[in-house]
Amino acid sequence: MYAVSNDQFEGPLDLLLQLIEKEKLEITTVSLSKITSAYLEQIENMQGTSSEMADFLVVAAKLLYLKSKELLPDIKSDEEEEEIEDLEAKLREYSIYKKAAANLESILIDGQRGYSRRAKSESEIIFLPPQDINHQMLFAIFQETLNKLPEQIEERVITDSPEQKITIEDKKKIIYSLTKKKKTIRFKEILAGAKNKTEVIVTFLAILEMIKQKEIGVIQKESFADILIMGLK
């Protein structure tokens, strides 16, 4: 379970669903786009191992596409469109299982439960050892069993040094001050200092918002060419 302040959720889909429900929206692409900022805000403040964060970021990347399409209606990619549709379908499916889980919980809260018989039949104990076994074989089985033990999740303890959290607001200020210093900056340059995927996403969002507010302009000479950013204010 993940908890950010008072909110608790089981994973990215659960978080999306909760945000959609909070806004009393239906599960649609439009709703997803509406809750993008709220979603990113939540994961910015989340504590988790990198593999746990990855689950959240995969969804974040899809939402970002929606957000960017809203701000820059010209960009449209079939692949991304498909991914969004896929996310929407997954969310619908997940919401049904959430209902099934709630139903299960209501059954369990009822407290009606069957118990099996505790008395054991008085079967006589007869010494029936496994055939052809010796202690070497037994020890080999023992070691094999231990090897199957899941690795302890030490990652959580070791790598979870308090990461510096950066918000979209922070990032906007940084980009703004950069555009003051230099006339144009390369998008790659801004991203270069990002410590993790979350920061890349936050940076991208900050740029999109600044474009919308006409604080900056962007030029891309051709597809895949570096994006140049310049201050407009």
Next chain:
Amino acid sequence: MSGIETKNINIKSIVESLLFVAEKPLSLLEIAEAIGIPVSEIQKSLKELEADYKNRGISLINKGEYFALISAPENSKEVSRLLNEELRHDLSQAALETLAIITYKQPLTKAEIEEIRGVNSDQIVRNLMVRGLIAEIGRKESVGKPILYGTTMEFIQYCGLENENALPKMEELNLFEKNDEAS
């Protein structure tokens, strides 16, 4: 009373004895083999037993081909008092969610569970296995032959159900309003 009827009564009585002493759920085949009669003759007795147990303190539950006797779920308050057991359920939201997925999609692999939940589910699957609420029920015929999971008789018993058919269908769930269930 004709000879056939007597035989029928006896089979029912034996089936009842077997289910009573068994330490685990019994399959139709196990019952038939212990008595030495065809499976088809067991089914009638099970139906009759089920009827006999209406309004009684013992219930017959099943999961597929497997059958077991348990105490009637409506008496769980007194039974838990006698056994000194906690009646309150202690399953987390993640456990409930995972159980719900397995209930409706079984048999399925861990990867398939994770695909639906959108998060790693190693720990939660392991916990449910230790609790005996789910179990490995086979291997999928695909690359790596991943383990297939399903719910257990223990799960049916824990929910106080007769069998999983007593749960609402997937389509019905879709019509449920979340607030309804919470109340």
Next chain:
Amino acid sequence: MSGIETKNINIKSIVESLLFVAEKPLSLLEIAEAIGIPVSEIQKSLKELEADYKNRGISLINKGEYFALISAPENSKEVSRLLNEELRHDLSQAALETLAIITYKQPLTKAEIEEIRGVNSDQIVRNLMVRGLIAEIGRKESVGKPILYGTTMEFIQYCGLENENALPKMEELNLFEKNDEAS
């Protein structure tokens, strides 16, 4: 149906549930206390239950104040065939695994076995006990005083483990000890 009759039906059902789950014969007082009614109200239900069980696979027996359900004696042939069935098979891989864990980690509780195996092990532990390979060898000094299991002397001798040198060296087990602490 009058209120009193309804209540009577319920009491009979509850008494039956209690007798069904109980580990050992129950006294009238124990039954009455679990339900929260006077002893006098139990007796009628017990009489009725006894009548219900005529020609059934379950019988109600009593010894003085103590009552218990047993399987009908006339079905003992089939019952012992069923109970012996499992003993005729050699140990499963899962049972061997459990036996190995108990051999090298004894004494340990069922919860500890389950922690290592990752699956519910009620059935297997019970089976190993009936086969005389493991036994209850004490109680752990922790919450609930759980049962500690260990291998039987017979099994130790059978495997050639009685010589202490034959037991694995501690260093060989180090990996495991570490895992233990981390969990």
